[in-house]
Amino acid sequence: xxxxxxxxxxxxxxxxxxxxxxxxxxxxxxxxxxxxxxxxxxxxxxxxxxxxxxxxxxxxxxxxxxxxxxxxxxxxxxxxxxxxxxxxxxxxxxxxxxxxxxxxxxxxxxxxxxxxxxxxxxxxxxxxxxxxxxxxxxxxxxxxxxxxxxxxxxxxxxxxxxxxxxxxxxxxxxxxxxxxxxxxxxxxxxxxxxxxxxxxxxxxxxxxxxxxxxxxxxxxxxxxxxxxxxxxxxxxxxxxxxxxxxxxxxxxxxxxxxxxxxxxxxxxxxxxxxxxxxxxxxxxxxxxxxxxxxxxxxxxxxxxxxxxxxxxxxxxxxxxxxxxxxxxxxxxxxxxxxxxxxxxxxxxxxxxxxxxxxxxxxxxxxxxxxxxxxxxxxx
Amino acid sequence: xxxxxxxxxxxxxxxxxxxxxxxxxxxxxxxxxxxxxxxxxxxxxxxxxxxxxxxxxxxxxxxxxxxxxxxxxxxxxxxxxxxxxxxxxxxxxxxxxxxxxxxxxxxxxxxxxxxxxxxxxxxxxxxxxxxxxxxxxxxxxxxxxxxxxxxxxxxxxxx
Numbered sequence: 001x002x003x004x005x006x007x008x009x010x011x012x013x014x015x016x017x018x019x020x021x022x023x024x025x026x027x028x029x030x031x032x033x034x035x036x037x038x039x040x041x042x043x044x045x046x047x048x049x050x051x052x053x054x055x056x057x058x059x060x061x062x063x064x065x066x067x068x069x070x071x072x073x074x075x076x077x078x079x080x081x082x083x084x085x086x087x088x089x090x091x092x093x094x095x096x097x098x099x100x101x102x103x104x105x106x107x108x109x110x111x112x113x114x115x116x117x118x119x120x121x122x123x124x125x126x127x128x129x130x131x132x133x134x135x136x137x138x139x140x141x142x143x144x145x146x147x148x149x150x151x152x153x154x155x156x157x158x159x160x161x162x163x164x165x166x167x168x169x170x171x172x173x174x175x176x177x178x179x180x181x182x183x184x185x186x187x188x189x190x191x192x193x194x195x196x197x198x199x200x201x202x203x204x205x206x207x208x209x210x211x212x213x214x215x216x217x218x219x220x221x222x223x224x225x226x227x228x229x230x231x232x233x234x235x236x237x238x239x240x241x242x243x244x245x246x247x248x249x250x251x252x253x254x255x256x257x258x259x260x261x262x263x264x265x266x267x268x269x270x271x272x273x274x275x276x277x278x279x280x281x282x283x284x285x286x287x288x289x290x291x292x293x294x295x296x297x298x299x300x301x302x303x304x305x306x307x308x309x310x311x312x313x314x315x316x317x318x319x320x321x322x323x324x325x326x327x328x329x330x331x332x333x334x335x336x337x338x339x340x341x342x343x344x345x346x347x348x349x350x351x352x353x354x355x356x357x358x359x360x361x362x363x364x365x366x367x368x369x370x371x372x373x374x375x376x377x378x379x
Numbered sequence: 380x381x382x383x384x385x386x387x388x389x390x391x392x393x394x395x396x397x398x399x400x401x402x403x404x405x406x407x408x409x410x411x412x413x414x415x416x417x418x419x420x421x422x423x424x425x426x427x428x429x430x431x432x433x434x435x436x437x438x439x440x441x442x443x444x445x446x447x448x449x450x451x452x453x454x455x456x457x458x459x460x461x462x463x464x465x466x467x468x469x470x471x472x473x474x475x476x477x478x479x480x481x482x483x484x485x486x487x488x489x490x491x492x493x494x495x496x497x498x499x500x501x502x503x504x505x506x507x508x509x510x511x512x513x514x515x516x517x518x519x520x521x522x523x524x525x526x527x528x529x530x531x532x533x534x535x536x537x538x
Contacts, residue, residue, distance in 0.1 A: 001535070002536065012478075017411055029418065030382060
């Protein structure tokens, strides 16, 4: 049995540079405070490109990874309905993104009107090229690359050398809308390197739309590493970019249920104006629109108020497969009102319930607030 | 919050701050940048923290954000051990194996494991630090433990 102290010992004490940096910073801050007011940091926004949060998974194998394989390999297959497989689509008219070194194409996608799930296959143009996801470096263990590599105890660059690869290629996929200054949809991503050298991205994010179809544009890029024996040095002068474009149809399988009456949660100072459940075979999407009605009570939550969703037995319902959960401010016509929206997803359901229990909790505090049952009407 | 309180509390949790930065950033200069920026931001906002009980949760959340900012700038979000390659002695030592196993975890599992099991924060505190629901923290910890167990072929932490 390994204990917390075993891990603390393994991570070791703070290195001298870190400690010195802390002390110097603290000292300087105090000196500045005594001698003159600390100059306030600029609060201007820095527009940061929303790069993908790519995490490599390395669990069970699939020969050709699809949307549902990624879900299964996260142990969340029970969160989606069997009919989810019927929602998978392929755009044969897609505009494949091609560079001299690799091509990007859509393999599978699901668009359920609430969320986009896409699997993008990146194929090298030559057998001698080894593709890396945007999160991986040549000095990383090759076991990160996927289940076909998890038993190998060598770095990616050693693997490349051993398998006569003469080029390591970093790949990136961006939401082209974000690059154009618009709101994008990517929220999470994963990569897997398949046995034949195809690198597969699974991307997902919230995309609420009533349109029958949506056009998706992805900006894809490849950048070679300077040399497979050099440590992690990119040859950015030779980056190549391309665009992958396709159209997805909205799967028309949604059931919607919504509350009709507002319910006040007095102990945390909010009124839930509306709860909406949108059910698809992939997930049950929940939105909770609420208004602060008691500023003093709400202030005690220190912006840490979330709603949990409970089943009939009072057990907390686990999260669904969709990305993008969180609490977001909403503009209100009444400027004095403060409105918020919580988005979440839970497991997909055959039928939406006629009631759901909401329990507020403050992530700062230990206590939860009083739960209330919200009646829902199917639409 | 007085300036002395701020400074003394920071010094008290030096090791925790180091481990949080270490498990997110492989390069020592990145960790130093992260803690420096974290301290500057926290210092500026120290008077907005009304309840000192939440100081640790607050400062760790700021540090995690700074680490992520650096990760994004470097265009890579999963960072691994910076042990010298081929250091066989380190890899076969118990400490080396534990460190490698922890750093081999996906980051989304690694931070909840570090903060709850190793640093001893409550689930709700971890949820606030990571800005994810408590249920997600629990499921990530469970999966992280499962991965660690697989990596080490040994049970880790008491339930």
